[in-house]
Amino acid sequence: MKPKLTIFDEPILYTEGLSKLLTQSKIFNTIDICNSLETLSRHLKEEPPEILVMSSNMLMLTELYKVIENVISEHNSIKIIIIGNCYDMIDIRKLFNKGIKSYLDKNSNYNEFLKSINALLLNEIYICDHAKERMISFISNEQDKRNPHIKEPLTRREMEILKLICDGLSSKDISEKLFISINTVETHRKRILLKLNAKNSVGIVKYAIENHIID
Template sequence: MMKPRLTIFDEPLLYTEGLSRLLDQSQIFNSIEICNCPEALALLLKDDPPEFLMISSNMLILTDLYRSIENITSDNKAIKIIIIGNDYDVIDIRKLFNKGIKSYLDKNSRYDEFMKSIQALLLNEIYICDYAKDRMINFISSEQDHHKIHIKDPLTKREVEILKLICDGLSSKDISEKLFISINTVETHRKRILLKLNVKNSVGVVKYAIENHIID
């Protein structure tokens, strides 16, 4: 099996040259090329695209990075892109994978983890560094905890009744007259509803009611 070629799109030269020498010793790649400017990378991708491309967040801001990955993967479907991110958000990392990257490492990832990611890509797998993986797990579990709050603390029958009237556009005064309760009681119920649903205003209440099929 022929060894793949790697292009490193990063700066400074001192770091990239050191990395390429280390990788040379691993004998995984047929050749390792360094690009320090977008023009050189564009030319290389047009004339002779490598199988592996490592892009550092030093080189492009996130919005430009999305665009570049889209352009690269649309022209070179087989290219395996590794991103070295800068403490990116979980949502941003997910978006990068959706755009077509195969591996995400963070600036604090070590060389052995870089090698693990290379091995994963050689097996046609994707790779996410431990640092980003831990943050993803925390993100998912905090989302689940957020949903548990609603299950643990559901709306009472009266609160559902008032929620529906809020969705109908009734004011606290209208609701108090309709249900024969004081305005203060209605306001207390309103506050509890906002708190339980974790929303800021009536718009959030309506959105919740529609999403949960409480109203049509």
Template structure:
């Protein structure tokens, strides 16, 4: 059975034109248009769509987060596509955490929109090519920063000691736990500080938290 689609966007001329174009694709059973939160809420209650397109034109980003979370909580089977205004990687990641299944930028073309819909019909997620490029660039920069931050990787023993430091153990406690001398612990501690380019235990803990070594 063909899915129902709801478009939450403006202006009306654009949404009506998109609706007619999409009906020609014969992908959808019905297409609803909503230009306010009131009409959207009514549409969701009266005839819950399988796919909902939400535009960044309609809501501030914080409001968009709240609306997505509310909708996905109440209507668990809805698959949401967000048309964003070139959001950064962190914002896009948060949108997916809130429950969207697809992200398209405003400069995405019609054929990419169709790819997105087909991916959702296969229960897959979809991110437009432009956003993917930004994500790859973001990851590359993070890896470069990390490689600059650490001159050489920590050894297995240094990782053990790092975790003990984060748990608040003293050098004496660590030496007793690992059956090594305090001097050996202190040597490892100095190497950890040097490799992480931090000054003290607080810097070690901060690094461990930021890199998810500890929760």
């Protein structure tokens, strides 16, 4: 059965245009528009959707946190997409901690919006490419500040493998997930250990926790 979508945003011209585009995609069973907290609250009680899109146009960031908490507490099966105003990494991380499943920036295009929808339908999380680039830059800068003894920052691929190591994946698991050979994974693992001056995976996890790369 196709999911229901609710869009919480303004202006009406924009939301109606997006609604018509999504209707043509035939992804959703129904698409509803809410332009106020009152109509949103009433709609969620009467006909809660599977996916809720919320824009930063409507609320201040602190208000957005509270609304997300309220929605998740009452309807924990709703998957929330936030369209933010190029928030920094700390704010985006907090949004995910509050319970959202996807983050897009204002400059995200329609195709990326569809990618986000498809990810949610597969029970995955999604973060737009622009925010990913800022995240990598943020992490690299934090490494430089907190770890002056590290001569060379981790590459994007090394950071990706580091997180998978922290998730408890073996080299074989990582190779299958990233579609690379086990030898390539082992080479990256050795470079990560060398750069972090760590002896084993425990040292990698310890580094990741101390530097807030993982919770």
